[in-house]
Amino acid sequence: MKPLIQKLPLDRQSSFVARTYTTPEFETPWHQHVEYELVLEATGSGTAFVGDHIGTYREGDVFLLGKNLPHWFRKKDxxxxxxxxxxxxxxxxFGDSFWALPEMQPIHSLLQNAKQGIALDTGLRxxxxxxxxxIEFLTGFPQLAALLECLHQISTxxxxxxxxxxxxxxYSVEDQNRIRRVFEYSMQHFQQKIRVQDVAALTHQSVSAFCHYFKxxxxxxxxxxxxxxRIAHACKLLITTDRTVTEICYESGFYNWSNFSSHFKxxxxxxxxRYREQGSAPYTRGG
Known part of the structure; x- marks a missing residue:
């Protein structure tokens, strides 16, 4: 798919953007941009789409995203x-040769790996x-130093x-629009039975053509x-509610306990x- 290409503004007083985005600016559908992005989910929770990853995010989560890595943080409500x-x-x-400095090598390696999408673990997060x-309330060198300190801390x-x-x-703009419709429809209806032929109809393709195209x-x-x-939603309910596991199975769009349990494991x-007993972090597995 070709996500929305986002061009980000820079002013003359800063070499990078540091700001808080609040609804509705907070949420940009599946998009990409040439800038690296370090993001703190300040308030709210929802579903994170990062490349081929689907998982959950919650308040306090921190992500480092490489350039042109498609992503979408879709809030829960x-x-x-x-x-x-x-x-x-x-x-x-910061100049063409900045990342080549010996002192910058740990950060340079981190940024090269950021194309995989990075989620910080507890403690570092x-x-x-x-x-x-x-950081957005700082200016000049203190702001730059704060950014570099964040990157250095992550890299080491x-x-x-x-x-x-x-x-x-x-991919093409047409593909971008097709995938976006599929994503949104799926997020709105995943708790119900979804027929692949209905989803294929959103893209004006036959079922076989759609399945090949989506893969x-x-x-x-x-x-x-x-x-x-569905599993990401189940993980969220296990941590944030006291509903029974059986109730969560059905509320997440599964109609068979055995099927739910197998996919979850x-x-x-x-x-x-066990996930609930351990008080595990939001589901972050993808790929």
């Missing part, structure tokens, strides 16, 4: 207010998050995990994509009950 602190910078923001909450800690496992590919575009089958959305690596 479309009627609620959500916000994110977003830092965006380019390869040449809180430390970097605290700095990001204040190793307390993060990767999200995306597929090459970054762009080529997203590197996963539509059924796999839908299952990952395959994607998350443990049973739903």
């Amino acid at each position: 479309q009627d609620t207010v959500a916000s994110a602190v977003v830092l965006q910078f380019r390869d040449d923001s 809180e430390e970097v998050g605290r700095r990001l909450r204040t 800690s190793g307390h993060f995990h990767y999200l995306n496992h597929s090459p970054i590919v762009s 080529k575009s997203t590197k996963k089958s539509y059924i796999q994509f839908l299952t990952e959305i 395959s994607l998350v690596g443990m049973s739903p009950l």
Whole structure:
């Protein structure tokens, strides 16, 4: 798919963008841009689409996204207010040779790996998050130093995990619009039975043509994509509600306990009950 290409503004007083985006500016549908992006989910929660990854995010989560990596942080409730602190910078923001300096090599390696999409783990997430909450109120060198300190801390800690496992590919505008319709329809109806022929109709294709097209575009089958959305929702309910596991099974769009349990263990690596008992972080597995 070819996501929306987003061109980000820079003013003459800063070499990078640091600002808080609040609903409706907070949420941009599936898009990409040439800038690297360091983002703190300041308020709200929802579903994270990063490359081929589908998972959940919640308040306090921090992500580092490589240039041109498609992403969409879709908030849980479309009627609620959500916000994110977003830092965006380019390869040449600080000069063509800046990242080649010996002192910058750990950060340079980190940015090269950011094409996979990086989610910070507990501890590091809180430390970097605290700095990001204040960085937009800084100016000049203190602001630049704060950004570099965040990147240095991430690059030397190793307390993060990767999200995306597929090459970054762009497709036509027509493909972009098709996939966006499929994504939105799936997010609105995943708790119900979804017929593949109905989804295929959104793209004006036959079922076989749609299945081939979707797999080529997203590197996963539509059924796999839908299952990952449902499991991500189940993980969210397990952590944030006291509903029974059986209730969550059905509320997540599954109509068979055995099927739900099998998919959950395959994607998350443990049973739903164990996931709840451990108080696990939001589901972040993808690929």
